[in-house]
Amino acid sequence: MKITKLTTYRVPPRWMLLKIETDEGIVGWGEPVIEGRARTVETAVQEFAPYLIGQDPARINDLWQVMYRGGFYRGGAILMSAMAGIDQALWDIKGKALGVPVYQLLGGLVRDRMKTYSWVGGDRPADVIADIRRLREAGFDTFKMNGTEEFGIIDSAAAVDAAVGRIAEIREAFGSQIEFGIDFHGRVAAPMAKVLLRALEPYRPLFVEEPVLAEQAEYYPRLAESTSIPLAAGERMYSRFEFKRVFQEGGIAIVQPDLSHAGGISECHKIAAMAEAYDIALAPHCPLGPIALAACLQLDFVAHNAVLQEQSMGIHYNKDAELLDYVINREDLRITDGYIAALPKPGLGVEIDEERVKEASLRAPDWRNPLWRHADGSVAEW
Numbered sequence: 001m002k003i004t005k006l007t008t009y010r011v012p013p014r015w016m017l018l019k020i021e022t023d024e025g026i027v028g029w030g031e032p033v034i035e036g037r038a039r040t041v042e043t044a045v046q047e048f049a050p051y052l053i054g055q056d057p058a059r060i061n062d063l064w065q066v067m068y069r070g071g072f073y074r075g076g077a078i079l080m081s082a083m084a085g086i087d088q089a090l091w092d093i094k095g096k097a098l099g100v101p102v103y104q105l106l107g108g109l110v111r112d113r114m115k116t117y118s119w120v121g122g123d124r125p126a127d128v129i130a131d132i133r134r135l136r137e138a139g140f141d142t143f144k145m146n147g148t149e150e151f152g153i154i155d156s157a158a159a160v161d162a163a164v165g166r167i168a169e170i171r172e173a174f175g176s177q178i179e180f181g182i183d184f185h186g187r188v189a190a191p192m193a194k195v196l197l198r199a200l201e202p203y204r205p206l207f208v209e210e211p212v213l214a215e216q217a218e219y220y221p222r223l224a225e226s227t228s229i230p231l232a233a234g235e236r237m238y239s240r241f242e243f244k245r246v247f248q249e250g251g252i253a254i255v256q257p258d259l260s261h262a263g264g265i266s267e268c269h270k271i272a273a274m275a276e277a278y279d280i281a282l283a284p285h286c287p288l289g290p291i292a293l294a295a296c297l298q299l300d301f302v303a304h305n306a307v308l309q310e311q312s313m314g315i316h317y318n319k320d321a322e323l324l325d326y327v328i329n330r331e332d333l334r335i336t337d338g339y340i341a342a343l344p345k346p347g348l349g350v351e352i353d354e355e356r357v358k359e360a361s362l363r364a365p366d367w368r369n370p371l372w373r374h375a376d377g378s379v380a381e382w
């Protein structure tokens, strides 16, 4: 079998889907995208295309190594996202060619269903109580929300009280009937992370995510020493070579690689195994589309340490399109009582409605994340 064509579709809300065709008519789909840099990743995918066309799609490991080591400059958000989507599509092709789901090619199921969580509250997490009530009726009992709005390197007791007060209201309203992660989203600098973590301690969040920016990873072990709250990170780390330093230094209890940013199924499968060796839980990051989620689930079903899966249903970013808008059979990704069952279909387990994708690509936005500023006019972390 030979790769014959790569076609990228940028689509609402902010995703990009990749179709890889072969000379035997088998087609694989991937989701190479960095939110806010779709066109840049699209160019990176098209730069890989001349080498890939004519190659045997079954040789995923060699193609991955060529894409990674064949460039003198390597790694990083753009290239690893382009590679991630290509890798996902190659696994989709392999599974379809052999007539099995990808998880069968990775050693088979370690679980029958995977627990998911739902976002609440949006960029400025004001009224999350109503969101939680609505989603509990849909069967979810685990949630994630942003922990703060703009937050200063050093900030006020009032800003801390505002962040903590919202969490106190949640515990007051639901007690221990629900679990929730708090995403600091990199908005909190190291000096205030310790203050916030200590103030949140009494409300026992399931985890705090990105307690500091990924480029401040050296703080993870020190922050972990200061709190019993499990710390989570990974969405802005792009290869096992980045994750290994975090594993060695410690501090992270839950690792959250994004299968559309960190080199795809091949790379994240290795990251998951490394994490297991350090007794670190896996909770893949996935605020994206159906192919990214399907790729995550293929890993979740073979990784012993997988504990939670993010999915973007109803997430505040999904304007003009929702998680399941581009799949033919929405039942493939049905969430029942907060769980998704193992996807039985060959490949990644979802079938893409290409006509719908083509039509939507005519409306593709150039999504950019908001640019926030502090009251003094200086740039604030979003």
Ligand SMILES: O=C(O)C(=O)C[C@@H](O)[C@H](O)CO
Residues within 6 Å of the ligand: 035, 036, 183, 185, 235, 285, 286, 287, 310, 317, 369
């Ligand atoms: O889902 C998460 O955990 C996030 O932090 C959302 C962030 O990744 C945005 O997708 C960036 O545009």
Ligand SMILES: [Mg+2]
Residues within 6 Å of the ligand: 183, 185, 209, 210, 235
């Ligand atoms: Mg996050």
